[in-house]
Amino acid sequence: MTLTAAGAADTSSTAGTAGSPTSSKLEGAVAVGLILVEGPSADLQFTAAERTKVVAEVQNGLSWYATTNPAADLTFHYDIQIVRLPVPADPKATDLEALWRDPTMSRLGHAANFDGVYDYVDALRARLGTQWAYCAFFTKYPLGYFAYSSVGGPRIVMSYANDGWGPDNIDRVFTHETGHIFGAPDEYGGAGCDCGGQWGAFAAPNGNCDSCAPAPVDCLMRSNSFALCRYTPSHIGWGHGVGGNPALVQSKGLGTAGNFDVVVPSTFAGLTHVWRDNDTTGFPWRDPWQTAQGLGRVDALTMVQSTLANPGPLEVAVRVGSTLSFLWRDSTGVFAWHDPKQLTQGVSGVPSLVQSRLGTKGNFELLIPAADVGILHLWRNHDVYGYPWSAPRLFGANLGRVDAVSLIHGTLGGGPGMLEAVARIGSRLVHLTRDNAAVWRTGPEFGQGVAGNPALIQSTFAGGARNFEVVVPASGGGLIHYYRNNSVPTPFWSGPRPFAAALGKVDAVSMIQSNFDGHLEVLARVGDELHMVWRSSGSGATWSTPRRVF
Numbered sequence: 375m376t377l378t379a380a381g382a383a384d385t386s387s388t389a390g391t392a393g394s395p396t397s398s399k400l401e402g403a404v405a406v407g408l409i410l411v412e413g414p415s416a417d418l419q420f421t422a423a424e425r426t427k428v429v430a431e432v433q434n435g436l437s438w439y440a441t442t443n444p445a446a447d448l449t450f451h452y453d454i455q456i457v458r459l460p461v462p463a464d465p466k467a468t469d470l471e472a473l474w475r476d477p478t479m480s481r482l483g484h485a486a487n488f489d490g491v492y493d494y495v496d497a498l499r500a501r502l503g504t505q506w507a508y509c510a511f512f513t514k515y516p517l518g519y520f521a522y523s524s525v526g527g528p529r530i531v532m533s534y535a536n537d538g539w540g541p542d543n544i545d546r547v548f549t550h551e552t553g554h555i556f557g558a559p560d561e562y563g564g565a566g567c568d569c570g571g572q573w574g575a576f577a578a579p580n581g582n583c584d585s586c587a588p589a590p591v592d593c594l595m596r597s598n599s600f601a602l603c604r605y606t607p608s609h610i611g612w613g614h615g616v617g618g619n620p621a622l623v624q625s626k627g628l629g630t631a632g633n634f635d636v637v638v639p640s641t642f643a644g645l646t647h648v649w650r651d652n653d654t655t656g657f658p659w660r661d662p663w664q665t666a667q668g669l670g671r672v673d674a675l676t677m678v679q680s681t682l683a684n685p686g687p688l689e690v691a692v693r694v695g696s697t698l699s700f701l702w703r704d705s706t707g708v709f710a711w712h713d714p715k716q717l718t719q720g721v722s723g724v725p726s727l728v729q730s731r732l733g734t735k736g737n738f739e740l741l742i743p744a745a746d747v748g749i750l751h752l753w754r755n756h757d758v759y760g761y762p763w764s765a766p767r768l769f770g771a772n773l774g775r776v777d778a779v780s781l782i783h784g785t786l787g788g789g790p791g792m793l794e795a796v797a798r799i800g801s802r803l804v805h806l807t808r809d810n811a812a813v814w815r816t817g818p819e820f821g822q823g824v825a826g827n828p829a830l831i832q833s834t835f836a837g838g839a840r841n842f843e844v845v846v847p848a849s850g851g852g853l854i855h856y857y858r859n860n861s862v863p864t865p866f867w868s869g870p871r872p873f874a875a876a877l878g879k880v881d882a883v884s885m886i887q888s889n890f891d892g893h894l895e896v897l898a899r900v901g902d903e904l905h906m907v908w909r910s911s912g913s914g915a916t917w918s919t920p921r922r923v924f
Contacts, residue, residue: 396495397506397527399575399611400439400556401446405453405502407494407509408432411478412458418514419458424534424541428512429454431544438549438600443607445615445641445902451502457481465516471531474515495528508555510548521547523554530555539598546598553595558609559583561596574609576664581605604643605667613648613662614924615641615902619724619778619827619882621677622897624889627685628705629653632889635679636924637690639672640664641902645692647703647711648904648924659923665711666701669694674778674827676727679705681736682756689738691727696720696745700763717752718766720745724778724827724882731783731790733757739783741795743776744768749797749806751814769814770806773799778827785832785840786860796830796844803828803846803856805867820867821856825849829885834892835911836861843887845896847880848872853898853907855917873917874898874907897923 397404410428412419420428433450440448457478467473472487479490484497491509499507510530520537523530530551536544554560557574560567567583582603584590593603618639624632634650644667650659666672675692680702682689688703692714698721701714723743729736735756744750748771754763770776777798784794793808803821808814821828826847835841839861848854852875858867874880874896882899892911897904904924909917 395526396492396499397508397555398557399506399613400552401448401611401614402506403449403451403502403504405451405495405498405504405507406432406436407453407455407498407507409455409457409478409482409509409511411474411511411513411515412456413463413474413515414458414460415462418463420456420512420514420534425456427541428534428544431541432510432548435545435549436552438545439552442602443612443615443641446612447614451504453498453502455482463515470516470518474513475511478511491529506556508552510551521551523551525554525559526557527555543598546600549600550594550598553606553610556610558595558606561590561593561603573605575611576608576613578605578608578664578667580609581668602642604670607640607642608644608664608667612642613646613664616646616899616904616924617641617902618672618674618899620884620897620899620904621675621690622884622886622895623677623679623688624652624886624895625649625679625686625688634888634895635677635688636884636897636904637675637677637688638899638904639675639692640667643667643670643672645669645672645675645690647688650923662924665703666692666714669699669714674724676725676740678727678729678738680729680738689727689729691717691725691740691742693721693723693725693742696722698725698742717763718750720766721750723776724780726779726781726795728781728783728793730793739781739793741779741781743779743797747771747774747776749773749776749779749795770797770816772816773797773804775799780828780830780844782830782832782842784842794830794832794842796828798824798826798828798846801825801849803844805858818867820858821846821854821870823849823870824854826880826882829883829896831885831887831894833857833887833894843885843894845883845885845894847883847898851875851878851880853877853880853883853896855909874920877905877907877920 436450476486480486484490484493495507508527520533559580561582563585569583569586593601616638620638625635631652640646646662648662673693677690679686680689685705698717699714703711721742722745725742727740730739738754740752748768750766752766779797781795785791789810795806805817824846828846832840833843842858844856855871880898884897888895894909905920906923907920
């Protein structure tokens with residue numbers, strides 16, 4: 375049989391009585407019921423070696439999921455049943471599956487119909503104490519398709535012969551079918567796929583369908599290969615696992631206390647958005663949301679909450695390779711993310727976006743390292759219809775290659791205040807300022823032995839003068855805090871203050887000053903995890919013990 379039959383989804387039996395979803399996200403603990411259904415004749419029975427083969431192939435396929443995304447923290451718990459029936463094969467049966475499925479469910483103590491499958495899966499989940507559960511029937515009875523499943527669960531049906539794939543490739547086909555169980559669509563043209571739709575827990579489109587994708591890639595849901603396209607991780611609910619640098623804001627108008635909103639590049643493709651509910655005891659972090667998978671792997675990003683609507687959209691600039699793009703999320707209604715639009719090319723490193731006090735509505739100011747030397751500056755005019763972006767302007771070529779930059783619109787210098795930036799160049803930190811004549815000037819070097827990206831804010835400390843605060847990963851592990859005392863006639867940067875050594879090697883950071891007594895709140899990426907550490911205010915200010923939040 376050709377590849378187009380692999381994973382053909384069954385749509386004839388979709389009714390169920392389960393009270394909650396059985397397989398929404400392929401994360402955490404999953405119960406898997408393996409039911410080997412045999413008949414009365416030798417040709418319908420499994421040998422001991424074949425039974426072992428089925429179990430080994432299934433476990434191999436599922437272990438691939440676990441090793442592909444360690445952040446999903448996947449564990450599989452198996453219930454293996456061998457059911458031998460007196461029912462002879464009948465290739466002309468009206469319902470080839472029901473012929474053996476219904477008596478099998480009766481043997482297992484459940485209703486002799488499709489509802490019994492749901493009952494078995496729910497009972498299995500309860501007995502094994504897992505978050506999710508599904509089952510798979512393996513048989514030598516005649517089937518309409520050699521492998522098929524219900525999208526969203528609860529069951530897979532597979533022929534042991536596995537058509538042209540053979541028993542040695544049960545792992546590949548079973549892994550493909552498990553993708554369907556957790557919400558992933560087929561991506562091969564023979565299945566009648568298209569590039570639209572809203573699939574899986576994150577309602578992602580089927581962007582790798584080979585009938586319409588401009589450059590479809592070889593992957594699990596397209597050709598049973600052990601690889602994932604950029605869309606499948608969202609289809610199967612993989613929300614954990616982050617890369618790049620996080621961006622943290624305390625939102626205005628979203629929650630009474632002001633929730634923490636975070637965007638961070640996903641391990642696989644696009645962005646992960648997660649938020650902390652500051653109105654609920656314990657400040658829980660809410661389930662992640664995935665967006666912009668079509669961008670592919672995102673390298674770096676920056677975010678602000680703007681004042682361009684009420685309460686204010688989340689506005690994000692992202693770098694993918696040498697391309698800079700922009701997208702935003704509504705702050706009302708369904709909180710929809712809008713498709714990214716390209717801004718410019720020839721960029722690198724970590725960008726930084728602020729909404730300034732320049733212009734009537736407050737323009738966007740954006741810095742990003744150039745691909746070769748110096749820094750590019752773009753701005754968006756909010757007083758002109760369509761909010762046009764300027765062409766990028768290069769400055770700081772004397773700095774050489776810049777790795778990351780962090781920008782604020784400060785209060786110093788009179789008038790509307792100056793743009794202030796901190797750039798990492800190799801293992802050094804340099805302070806830059808744009809004066810009210812719109813000229814960028816290179817200030818002092820004040821940090822050594824740093825890595826990742828710096829996070830610069832202007833705090834409320836030192837009264838009206840308001841100090842500058844910088845947190846940056848240390849090249850040897852942990853974090854370093856610097857501040858500039860702006861209350862003296864000649865402001866100066868403090869020496870390094872290391873903290874959070876327990877984090878080990880930190881890859882990237884973001885920092886805000888929250889409305890919780892003016893605490894400094896730092897979000898750090900360590901590998902594929904996010905950790906938070908905060909510093910109390912006042913003369914005895916201390917940093918908290920780091921705590922993993924995502």
